[in-house]
Amino acid sequence: MTEPFAPVSAPPAATPVDAPRAEALPKIDPRRLWSPVVATLSPYVPGEQPQIEGLVKLNTNEHPMGPSPRVLEAIRRETGDALRLYPDPQAGALKRALAQIHGLEPGQIFVGNGSDEVLAHAFLGLFGSGRPILFPDVTYSFYPVYCGLYRIAHERVPLAADFTVRVDDYRRPNGGIVIANPNAPTGRLLPLAQIERLLEANTDSAVLIDEAYVDFGGESAVSLIARFPQLLVVRTFSKSRALAGLRVGYAMGHPALIEALERVKDSFNSYPLDRIAIAAAVASVQDGAWFARACAAVVAEREAMTVRLQARGFEVLPSAANFVFARHPAHDGAWLQAGLRERKVLVRHFTSPRIAQFLRISVGTPEQGRALDAALADLLGG
Numbered sequence: 001m002t003e004p005f006a007p008v009s010a011p012p013a014a015t016p017v018d019a020p021r022a023e024a025l026p027k028i029d030p031r032r033l034w035s036p037v038v039a040t041l042s043p044y045v046p047g048e049q050p051q052i053e054g055l056v057k058l059n060t061n062e063h064p065m066g067p068s069p070r071v072l073e074a075i076r077r078e079t080g081d082a083l084r085l086y087p088d089p090q091a092g093a094l095k096r097a098l099a100q101i102h103g104l105e106p107g108q109i110f111v112g113n114g115s116d117e118v119l120a121h122a123f124l125g126l127f128g129s130g131r132p133i134l135f136p137d138v139t140y141s142f143y144p145v146y147c148g149l150y151r152i153a154h155e156r157v158p159l160a161a162d163f164t165v166r167v168d169d170y171r172r173p174n175g176g177i178v179i180a181n182p183n184a185p186t187g188r189l190l191p192l193a194q195i196e197r198l199l200e201a202n203t204d205s206a207v208l209i210d211e212a213y214v215d216f217g218g219e220s221a222v223s224l225i226a227r228f229p230q231l232l233v234v235r236t237f238s239k240s241r242a243l244a245g246l247r248v249g250y251a252m253g254h255p256a257l258i259e260a261l262e263r264v265k266d267s268f269n270s271y272p273l274d275r276i277a278i279a280a281a282v283a284s285v286q287d288g289a290w291f292a293r294a295c296a297a298v299v300a301e302r303e304a305m306t307v308r309l310q311a312r313g314f315e316v317l318p319s320a321a322n323f324v325f326a327r328h329p330a331h332d333g334a335w336l337q338a339g340l341r342e343r344k345v346l347v348r349h350f351t352s353p354r355i356a357q358f359l360r361i362s363v364g365t366p367e368q369g370r371a372l373d374a375a376l377a378d379l380l381g382g
Contacts, residue, residue, distance in 0.1 A: 044145045056344060060362065063241075067241070070284070071243070078275050083276075093282050126232065127150075134176070163186045164188055167190075182321045185325055185355070185358075189217065192224075209232070213322060216299055218320045229254040246280055301369055304366070305372070308369065312377075313329065315327050326361060340375050347372075
């Protein structure tokens with residue numbers, strides 16, 4: 001009996017054809033084939049992801065704990081024959097789970113392949129009026145990259161001297177406003193009352209609040225969606241839910257804003273989330289107890305890290321995120337970063353003028369925090 005899908009015998013070998021000699025090929029620079037957009041892009045540079053044993057990795061704001069056990073079980077259940085089938089293009093189960101915990105309707109939620117993709121779709125779908133969009137001069141460095149990719153006019157609004165957002169600076173004509181809250185890389189939080197003031201003063205363009213870190217000490221703007229149809233709130237599963245490796249992000253807002261993102265998504269990739277990612281994300285949303293414990297553990301270690309850094313002479317900005325932003329008045333930021341790396345501790349350093357003396361240090365486990373402190377003791381001599 002013939003087995004189904006039995007292998008077919010290989011076709012006869014093709015008759016060799018003389019390849020053109022290399023010296024006969026035209027000498028061209030393939031970069032001439034780039035589009036004008038690509039030629040002018042300054043791409044985002046992600047944090048270092050080394051594969052070196054023994055490193056204390058505190059440079060990319062990953063969660064120090066593993067994901068919920070329910071997530072791992074959901075992944076195991078999903079790795080079967082169904083992987084040959086396309087996933088639900090609407091990720092309906094995930095939208096329903098998110099709608100339940102946020103007090104929204106599924107039609108008010110968009111899901112995508114990490115919040116970076118969600119943000120990219122929002123920039124393309126909501127910020128094309130020709131008027132410049134506004135965002136802080138020190139913030140998530142992907143925002144100007146999206147503007148370059150989609151040719152969106154933009155202006156960077158300086159933060160105050162203490163790195164806080166001044167809402168009154170955004171009370172001017174614009175094509176949209178983007179605020180990361182808590183901000184990155186500073187970790188500083190804009191109180192919800194200030195976001196409400198921002199929305200009240202800006203009714204003619206979309207306001208995007210990027211809440212990648214809000215679960216570590218902030219109050220979400222989701223509660224304002226019912227009153228402000230111009231508000232889009234973007235969240236991620238990469239930080240507080242410890243699923244950076246699965247790439248799941250989402251946005252919440254008025255159904256008309258969500259429709260704009262869906263139209264972009266379905267013109268780009270109808271299946272941004274695979275079956276495993278959807279199942280894992282649903283399980284994460286349903287395990288509220290693990291989520292609460294995990295966030296509390298990060299906050300506790302953040303406070304302990306802050307105390308240790310201050311004891312070594314660092315100035316540490318108030319943080320509502322899973323990282324701290326710190327500088328030492330007596331030592332150069334780049335020197336500190338390099339010295340820690342020599343001691344197998346990775347932290348993030350940025351070269352922008354206003355923040356070149358700061359280090360962004362992710363919150364790790366208590367053991368990793370003590371390893372950072374020991375490395376600093378060795379580096380600073382005590």
